[in-house]
Amino acid sequence: MPEGEEGAPSKHHVAIRYGKAVAKLTFSKRQEGTADNTGRDTEYNFEHLPGSVFETTEGSLTPGKTHFITDNAFLLHALVPLAVTSPERPSPADRKTIQRIEKLKNRKVVESKLLAKTEEAAHIGLFVFERKEEDMLASLVYVGEDKLIFRDYPATYDETSTWRADGGDEVGQFEVLFLAHVGGKRVLGATWAGPEGENAFVYQEKDGTFEETSLQGYRYWSPE
Numbered sequence: 001m002p003e004g005e006e007g008a009p010s011k012h013h014v015a016i017r018y019g020k021a022v023a024k025l026t027f028s029k030r031q032e033g034t035a036d037n038t039g040r041d042t043e044y045n046f047e048h049l050p051g052s053v054f055e056t057t058e059g060s061l062t063p064g065k066t067h068f069i070t071d072n073a074f075l076l077h078a079l080v081p082l083a084v085t086s087p088e089r090p091s092p093a094d095r096k097t098i099q100r101i102e103k104l105k106n107r108k109v110v111e112s113k114l115l116a117k118t119e120e121a122a123h124i125g126l127f128v129f130e131r132k133e134e135d136m137l138a139s140l141v142y143v144g145e146d147k148l149i150f151r152d153y154p155a156t157y158d159e160t161s162t163w164r165a166d167g168g169d170e171v172g173q174f175e176v177l178f179l180a181h182v183g184g185k186r187v188l189g190a191t192w193a194g195p196e197g198e199n200a201f202v203y204q205e206k207d208g209t210f211e212e213t214s215l216q217g218y219r220y221w222s223p224e
Contacts, residue, residue: 019082023059041219164194
């Protein structure tokens, strides 16, 4: 996060979710945290957590949900408008898309969920592949007319925690925060939640894959 005067973040920020800027924020203060901090990164423990506190000056945030906060005007102009699918009611990918992915991966898709669509008819989806002995694979995929961009999540089968702690062999819940075109490449912001917490990350396109960047975090929310 950019630093302003006396080591504080720069004053004006924007919160991004659903593929667009949803609120304007201003930096309020640094919060030290208290001895009553339960270690849970939730709204119920907010006043006890250490970190930077922002106030909403315009628009609104979704309670309990992760937002990407930036003061980068270039990124805001590079955002791709998205129609985001409800994570509770995702639609499966169409057969043509599944066949493209199966051919490239040489592996059968057993589950698919469409997460978001762009105005150019591209979409982002989660694809789970058939199990091969103890080898498990799921992929977050940008599907365009002329390209597929993968972020693979290989795992070893575990009855209780294959991909996520206490998640059984379920992948977990993905949500797309934003997609942007930067320097002719796609940049993807998303979250990945499981029973005990949620990862947030920003990936950048390189050679047909989404590579990790340093922009990532984790929220722990496992019940006490």
